[in-house]
Amino acid sequence: MSAEIKFRHYFVDEAGDLTFFDKKGRIIVGQPGASKFFMVGVAQISDPEQVTWELNALRSSLMTHPRFKNIPSMQPEAKKTAITFHAKNDHPEIREKVFDLMQSFDIKVLVAICSKADMAESAKANFKSLGTKLHQNAIYDDLITQVFKNLLHKADVIRIAIARRGKAVREEALEEAINQAQKNFESQWKIGSNSSIIIEPTYPSEVAGLQVIDYYLWAVQRCYERDDDQFFLPLANKYRLIMDLDDKRNKPYGEWYGDRNPLTLEKLKGARSK
Numbered sequence: 001m002s003a004e005i006k007f008r009h010y011f012v013d014e015a016g017d018l019t020f021f022d023k024k025g026r027i028i029v030g031q032p033g034a035s036k037f038f039m040v041g042v043a044q045i046s047d048p049e050q051v052t053w054e055l056n057a058l059r060s061s062l063m064t065h066p067r068f069k070n071i072p073s074m075q076p077e078a079k080k081t082a083i084t085f086h087a088k089n090d091h092p093e094i095r096e097k098v099f100d101l102m103q104s105f106d107i108k109v110l111v112a113i114c115s116k117a118d119m120a121e122s123a124k125a126n127f128k129s130l131g132t133k134l135h136q137n138a139i140y141d142d143l144i145t146q147v148f149k150n151l152l153h154k155a156d157v158i159r160i161a162i163a164r165r166g167k168a169v170r171e172e173a174l175e176e177a178i179n180q181a182q183k184n185f186e187s188q189w190k191i192g193s194n195s196s197i198i199i200e201p202t203y204p205s206e207v208a209g210l211q212v213i214d215y216y217l218w219a220v221q222r223c224y225e226r227d228d229d230q231f232f233l234p235l236a237n238k239y240r241l242i243m244d245l246d247d248k249r250n251k252p253y254g255e256w257y258g259d260r261n262p263l264t265l266e267k268l269k270g271a272r273s274k
Helices: 049-063 094-101 116-131 136-148 171-188 208-226 233-238 266-273
Strands: 006-018 036-044 107-115 157-163 196-202 239-244 254-258
Touching: 006 136, 036 136, 036 208, 049 094, 049 208, 094 208, 094 233, 107 116, 107 136, 107 208, 107 233, 136 171, 157 208, 171 196, 196 254, 208 233, 208 239, 208 266, 233 239
Parallel strands: 006 157, 107 239, 157 196
Antiparallel strands: 006 036, 036 107, 239 254
């Protein structure tokens, strides 16, 4: 009898933006319209079908609830909460209910974070001396490689749903970033992988797992951008690894937060001051 095929399901999204300069070339990181940090996260969900059912059931109940049914974001024509949960857009009381539900999901979350201030200064210097510009997709792809380095060798079939970035379709670039992550793992640990990898760029309204990682990224983003951990703390045990790649106060490769080094606002003070 042949061995049972092992599947893994990953869901990928981003938080923050990749705006660095205004029209005159001045650095505007941390100013209105330009976040201080950019991050990419991946959620490993053990039972995506169950998560989909539970999120859809919650949305259906909220749509008919007397307190929520008249909220603008709940109207189908608004194409917001009535279509997909999105932490930034959802009504605070609805957001709380979604967070409460997500605590029950069997998931593991990994996040890679970069400091935009560091990149902006480097990009400005490179443009002045070499005439080269900063490419946003390269930053995104590098973070994809970082988060997937240790995730691509533990199943026969790996399905990766990635939230689309605007209207661009970049399957080849994403595949290259994923393949690079696989090569980096093999180079470091001398362990090969024969996993079949399926990459599916899609929209959160079509895949519930993308709504989950959106919420988890939003909670981390609040810690970094607003010194607010009230949404992060209830979910903290679901984050297996948070890689703060540019916080090199203690280690040259950045600060890694997890069970042995929990993320706290106190620890972030130096990183957030950039």
